[in-house]
Amino acid sequence: MTRRAAYHHGDLATAALDAALDLVAEDPSASFSLRTLAERLGVAHRALYNHFADREALLAALAARGFARLADTLATVPDPAGFLAAYVRFALDQPGLYAVMTGRQYDQINATPPLRAAVDRVIAVALDTLATRGADDDTRRREVMRVWMLAHGAIGLQRAGMLRMRSAEEFAIEVLHIARLAPPEETK
Amino acid sequence: MTRRAAYHHGDLATAALDAALDLVAEDPSASFSLRTLAERLGVAHRALYNHFADREALLAALAARGFARLADTLATVPDPAGFLAAYVRFALDQPGLYAVMTGRQYDQINATPPLRAAVDRVIAVALDTLATRGADDDTRRREVMRVWMLAHGAIGLQRAGMLRMRSAEEFAIEVLHIARLAPPEETK
DNA sequence: TGGATTATATATCCACTGGATACATTGAGT
């Protein structure tokens, strides 16, 4: 790719998402403009529209990538406490990305197949790690939702400064305890 | 004091918040512009800057009003289940306002005394209604946070389409159950 | 009272944004 300055970028779509990830990390409000994104890529801002219908579509693609990463991370953790700690760490370490991920609307999620798939993969991993084996599907789903509600809510309150979470690990234990999924020897 | 209704063009500050409330109700993403707000008030957009430092300050004032309303609503409900149901209903009935309220950052909340006060009032009401009487302050605060985390998280997941909440009332029972604040004979 | 002061509203400008249209360049597929 060190050929002479190519008119065609090569893979602008993924390069754009890489750069967008950086921008969101720099400014968690995700208020970056398509123009600064394009400038960082050394490209006319209008080039982005060849790969994304509009700004929202780009953010949806970014969210999909975020969920995919999150699923990858969570899949490496076998136990519920580690899972939860990893989830919370992911959200607090990359607040902008997490906001983009959780800020999409239901309609947009379903209208963007890769996003839908990435979300489903996170749910699948969560079911696998958190839910009681052998229980019926509805129960398992409820267990996951319980934990997810707590984690997602805590992250929001933490970000708003309403909550003082000590550490992700300690928080994880407490959440599992509240959700009654904590191992019995841990209660003392 | 109440003589304030016949200025040059009226009490623009509160009229602006009234109109902003309408606009946010019409478009929950709260992406309304100061210009359309001003136009609806029959005023130059620049007039708003005499009452609010910038757009963010206006949103902060709107958030303060939202928390004040929420506190009023919650204060009328004596029991935890009713409290929670009312909270969830408020958030889901006025998603745009709720987003504005919970979207502010910690720094901004503390830098805006009326907002800080309104939030504190909601916390006070919550402590009064939800927390165990006689328990020490830390425990009481933890109890409230547990419920708040669940409620706030559930609202977020519901809005994102990840959760299918049946009704506010049923949800309230379940949350209290999870948070172990439910009356002992409670069953699903 | 009436003139000055102060709060409020307007007029106009700015850099910047997302997006549209029209055109230029390129490389893949026949």
Added chain:
DNA sequence: ACTCAATGTATCCAGTGGATATATAATCCA
């Protein structure tokens, strides 16, 4: 070798938050 669809550029547009300077109305004080 030559299309031609995919990709990138140039330019334009209406709309945005915000700044500066100016006008007008309300209040205070001689």
